[in-house]
Amino acid sequence: MGRNEIERGRCSDMLMNEKIKASEVELTGLQGENLGIVSTKEALRMAKELNVDLICLSLATSPPPCKLVSRDEYQQQRVQEKKKERKAAQGHKTKEIRLSAYIEQHDYDTKKRQAERILHSGDAVQLCVRLEKKETQQAKELIEQLVKELGHCGRQEKGIQVSGKQVVAVLFPC
Structure with missing residues (x-):
C-alpha cells in the first residue's frame, strides 16, 4: 500500500x-x-x-x-x-445494428427492442442502414425516427452521418 x-x-x-x-x-x-x-x-x-x-x-x-x-x-x-x-476501465462497447431502408414494421420493432436492451445493459449502439440505390432520404428518416423513439434510454452525441454507402447514428446509454 x-x-x-x-x-x-x-x-x-x-x-x-x-x-x-x-x-x-x-x-x-x-x-x-x-x-x-x-x-x-x-x-x-x-x-x-x-x-x-x-x-x-x-x-x-x-x-x-x-x-x-x-x-x-x-x-x-x-x-x-x-x-x-x-x-x-473497459469503457463502452459499441454494438452495431444493421437495418434496411425498406424495413417492415415487425422487423423495425424487433430492432428497436434489441437497441433498447443493449442501451440498458450499458453499451453503445451504432444504427447502420446500408444503401443500395437512391435510398438516402428514406434511410435518414428511418434513423431519425429510431433515434427519437430510443431517446428515453439513449442519447446521441453526434449527428446522423451519411456517407456514400451507409447512413449511421451512434447512441450512448443515458
Whole structure:
C-alpha cells in the first residue's frame, strides 16, 4: 500500500478488526446508524458480540470512520465494486445494428427492442442502414425516427452521418 493511497484515504486492502491502530473511531452500526466516536477497543468488543467485522473506511480523517459489517456482506460488496471498476476501465462497447431502408414494421420493432436492451445493459449502439440505390432520404428518416423513439434510454452525441454507402447514428446509454 503506497503512501499516496493512504493520504487519499483509499487502500486496496481495507483495515479490519485488530489491524486498526487508531485509539478511537467514528463508528457506524450494521443498519447505517451513527454510533458516534468510541474507543477502538469498545468498537472491537461490539463487533465480537454481534459476530461481525469492524472495517476502516478511510484513513484520511481523524478519528477514522469505521463500520460494523458482516463478513459475507463485505465480501459481496467488494466483488461488486471490483466488477464496476473493471467495467469502467473497459469503457463502452459499441454494438452495431444493421437495418434496411425498406424495413417492415415487425422487423423495425424487433430492432428497436434489441437497441433498447443493449442501451440498458450499458453499451453503445451504432444504427447502420446500408444503401443500395437512391435510398438516402428514406434511410435518414428511418434513423431519425429510431433515434427519437430510443431517446428515453439513449442519447446521441453526434449527428446522423451519411456517407456514400451507409447512413449511421451512434447512441450512448443515458
